[in-house]
Amino acid sequence: MPRALLTEAKANKKDEFYTQLGDIESELKHYEAHFAGKTIYCNCDDPRISNFSKYFSENFKKLGLKKLISSCYKDQEEDLFIFKEHEPAVYLESDSGDSSADFVSHNIKVFKGDGDFRSLESIGLLTRSDIVVTNPPFSLFREFVAQLIKYDKKFLIIGNINAITYKEIFSLIKGNKAWLGINLGRGISGFIVPEHYELYGTEVEIDAAGNRIISPNNCLWLTNLDTFKRHEDIPLSKKYAGNESYYPKYDNFDAINVDKTQDIPADYAGYIGVPITFLHKFNPEQFELIKFRKGDDDNDLSINGKCPYFRIIVKNRKPIVIQ
Numbered sequence: 001m002p003r004a005l006l007t008e009a010k011a012n013k014k015d016e017f018y019t020q021l022g023d024i025e026s027e028l029k030h031y032e033a034h035f036a037g038k039t040i041y042c043n044c045d046d047p048r049i050s051n052f053s054k055y056f057s058e059n060f061k062k063l064g065l066k067k068l069i070s071s072c073y074k075d076q077e078e079d080l081f082i083f084k085e086h087e088p089a090v091y092l093e094s095d096s097g098d099s100s101a102d103f104v105s106h107n108i109k110v111f112k113g114d115g116d117f118r119s120l121e122s123i124g125l126l127t128r129s130d131i132v133v134t135n136p137p138f139s140l141f142r143e144f145v146a147q148l149i150k151y152d153k154k155f156l157i158i159g160n161i162n163a164i165t166y167k168e169i170f171s172l173i174k175g176n177k178a179w180l181g182i183n184l185g186r187g188i189s190g191f192i193v194p195e196h197y198e199l200y201g202t203e204v205e206i207d208a209a210g211n212r213i214i215s216p217n218n219c220l221w222l223t224n225l226d227t228f229k230r231h232e233d234i235p236l237s238k239k240y241a242g243n244e245s246y247y248p249k250y251d252n253f254d255a256i257n258v259d260k261t262q263d264i265p266a267d268y269a270g271y272i273g274v275p276i277t278f279l280h281k282f283n284p285e286q287f288e289l290i291k292f293r294k295g296d297d298d299n300d301l302s303i304n305g306k307c308p309y310f311r312i313i314v315k316n317r318k319p320i321v322i323q
Helices: 002-012 022-027 051-058 101-106 120-127 138-150 161-165 167-174 278-282
Strands: 039-042 067-071 089-094 131-134 156-158 179-184 191-193 204-206 212-214 217-221 255-257 271-275 289-292 311-316
Touching: 002 212, 022 051, 022 179, 022 217, 051 067, 051 131, 067 101, 067 120, 089 101, 138 156, 138 167, 156 161, 161 167, 167 289, 179 278, 271 278, 278 311
Parallel strands: 039 067, 039 131, 131 156, 255 271
Antiparallel strands: 067 089, 156 217, 179 217, 191 212, 204 212, 271 311, 289 311
16 A cells, blocks of 8 residues: 555655655645745755655745755665665755756756765755755654754654654644644645655556655644634534533543544533644634643543544633533
8 A cells, every 4th residue: 555655665765755746736835925035945855856846846936935955865775786876975056046957957966975865965955954844754753853843943844644643743833833734634645756766555546747756644744834724713513411422431540532623522621632633723822731741640532441543731711601
């Protein structure tokens, strides 16, 4: 199945998943006000082929950008079994948005090293930027985000939904230092993968341009750029009083379990366990994030000895009485 490819990417560092232009346009249209006068850095993006670079180049003037920087990683290790010259890692800086072939060929620069986002050369570019927008290596997602936080950068990046379960990422979300973007799951249509990646499962295709597309439907956008969604209350219509049997309590924590965000009772003032997808609708003014996954005994939350998939414990900041 396509989802297995993302699991394999984490295990084997098989990270060549390229974002489609349509998915970039669908998400980034909600952040245009943040980009004016800013230097954008796409630090996992070959400026010659990246759709992130293409988006910002084509919309450079419309967005009022100050500068666009795009750079890529290239493995510099020799392979004795493949007799071909390794391509160098390159980067491009533009203050005009010109993406023509002539402009790129005349202005592209070669890194001394491999262009890894952790290299001193890449960090040097990072320190000169304001906002990082890219699809980072899934296998290095935690390390990538940690670097952005260390250098106090704004960001909008793609990751696997399971990134929410990483303690480092959940800590940022709980501390109101990061949150989910607008599109999630099937809202991200798919990724372009290289020819040597196996295509299997039902949600794969080869598009009109010959691109090989997989649609894992389990990815998200993570950001610290403000969005309208995180200021919208989740509409709550369910009632706890009189329906207690529908909301069982955990064996090892004083909280009720809710299987779907839409089933959160509006009148419950105590702790509530919700699925991780709750974070896609989370408004910090409406709910407080308490903890993730574990009960008082430091074991996974359980109901009658069985553990539901990861739960987040939250508390309604403004419960109401439903007549």
